[in-house]
Amino acid sequence: MELPVNSFKHALKAGKRQIGLWCSLSHHYATELVAGSGFDWILLDTEHSPNDLESVLRQLQAAAPYPTHAVVRVPWNDMVTIKRFLDIGAQSILIPYVQNAEEAKNAVAYTRYPPAGMRGVAGGTRATRFARVKDYAKRAHEEICVLVQVENQQGLDSLEKIAAVDGVDGVFIGPADLHASLGYPGETNNPKVMPIIDDAIRRIRKAGKAPGILTGVEADARRWLDCGGLFVAVGADTSVLARETEKLAAKFR
Numbered sequence: 001m002e003l004p005v006n007s008f009k010h011a012l013k014a015g016k017r018q019i020g021l022w023c024s025l026s027h028h029y030a031t032e033l034v035a036g037s038g039f040d041w042i043l044l045d046t047e048h049s050p051n052d053l054e055s056v057l058r059q060l061q062a063a064a065p066y067p068t069h070a071v072v073r074v075p076w077n078d079m080v081t082i083k084r085f086l087d088i089g090a091q092s093i094l095i096p097y098v099q100n101a102e103e104a105k106n107a108v109a110y111t112r113y114p115p116a117g118m119r120g121v122a123g124g125t126r127a128t129r130f131a132r133v134k135d136y137a138k139r140a141h142e143e144i145c146v147l148v149q150v151e152n153q154q155g156l157d158s159l160e161k162i163a164a165v166d167g168v169d170g171v172f173i174g175p176a177d178l179h180a181s182l183g184y185p186g187e188t189n190n191p192k193v194m195p196i197i198d199d200a201i202r203r204i205r206k207a208g209k210a211p212g213i214l215t216g217v218e219a220d221a222r223r224w225l226d227c228g229g230l231f232v233a234v235g236a237d238t239s240v241l242a243r244e245t246e247k248l249a250a251k252f253r
Contacts (some may be wrong), residue, residue: 001129001132001134002133003134003135003136003139003140003142003143004075004091004129004133005143006069006091006092006143006144006145007062007067007069008040008041008069008071008091008092008145008231009051009091009092009143009144009145009169011040011046012145012166012169012170012210013210013231015148015171015230016227016230017040017229017230017231017232017236018040018041018080018231018232019039019040019041019153019232019233020039020040020041020042020088020231020234020237021034021037021039021041021042021043021179021234021236021237022041022042022043022045022214022235022236022237023043023044023045023050023136023236023237024044024045024049024051024057024060024123024236024238025049025237025241026049026050026051026055027055027059028036028058028059028061028062029056029062030237031044031059031062031063032062032063032066032068034068034105034142034237035062035063035065035066035068035070036048036049036066036068036210037068037111037149039069040060040066040068040069041069041071041092041231041232041233042061042063042068042069042071043071043072043073043094043214044056044060044070044071044073045073046072046073046074046075046085047073047075048074049177051111051251053084053085053088056076056088056090057073057089057190058087059184060072060090060126061182062087062089064164064233066168067246068178069092070092071090071092071093071145071172072092072094073091073093073094073095073096073149074087074093074094074096075096075107076095076096076097076228077095077096077097077098077110077246078108078110079106079109079110079118079119081109082095082107082111082119082185083110083119083120085128086119086127086140086144087113087125087127088123088125088126088127089126091143091144091145092129092144092145092147093111093144093146094147094148094149094172095146095148095149095175096147096149096151097111097148097149097151097152097155097177098149098155098162098174099150099152099154099155099158099176099237100154100155100161100162101158101161101164101201103148104148104162104165104168105165107148107168108123108146108166108167108213111141111144111167112141112167113137113140113141115219116141121177122220122240126142127215134230135156137152141148145170146167146168146169146192147168147169147170147171147172147210147212147231148162148168148170148171148172149171149172149173149174149178150162150172150173150174150178150200151173151174151177151181152176152181153180153181153182156178156196156200159171159200159203159204159224160203160207161209163203163207163209164207165192168209169210169214170204170209170210170211170231171181171204171209171211171229172208172211172212172213172214172231173197173200173201173211173212173213174214175188175189175193175213175214175215176188178193178197179193182196186215188215189215189220194220194223197213197224198223198224198227198234199226201213201224201228202227202228204228205227205228205230205242210223210230210231210234211228211229211230211231212229212230212232212233213228213229213232214232214233214236215233216230216235216236216239217236218234221234235238
């Protein structure tokens with residue numbers, strides 16, 4: 001059996017825009033529902049949701065028959081956590097709160113088998129199709145996509161050095177945390193921060209890596225796509241459900 005191809009990683013490398021949806025509902029039925037909606041990628045979040053390893057496994061299985069690509073955001077830049085999500089078949093990992101090149105190098109190392117990295121080796125996992133994928137240990141890195149998240153001033157100051165790390169495929173700007181770190185907690189599109197985000201996206205693209213971001217505001221999404229964003233989440237399942245059900249209820253009040 002051949003190593004599964006990571007279409008998302010190859011699209012980013014080719015400079016093709018990937019439009020995504022943030023998913024925090026943490027249930028395989030909801031994931032299957034949105035997996036058929038036409039997004040290039042969906043983000044299965046474990047940092048700010050009740051998701052755990054087993055629930056993400058079920059969501060990966062639910063999304064598998066659909067052309068959308070499932071990216072998993074791990075809760076932290078942690079070797080054990082990243083290993084476990086890779087073993088259940090996640091091929092694209094978003095790692096939060098990366099502040100410098102050293103942390104970015106660690107993130108990459110956690111996705112690579114020795115001698116290139118520190119990922120623990122196990123043969124009979126879902127990632128290896130239960131030991132059916134030929135030469136998985138030697139070739140896994142070819143189809144693993146490493147995305148690191150920059151969300152404070154220190155990360156912005158080190159942006160080019162982070163992007164230059166071999167094995168980093170993309171850099172995601174976390175708008176909410178970035179706003180908070182710059183003195184605007186609870187905001188995601190403050191006029192003083194927006195140009196900083198614009199600049200960060202351009203800097204990432206200039207460095208030869210894929211820039212990413214999340215927003216539920218259409219104008220902001222289009223703005224950041226125009227700046228060069230390549231993997232842009234244009235909404236979140238929780239927000240879509242909450243706002244649309246509110247609108248429906250309001251019609252009949």
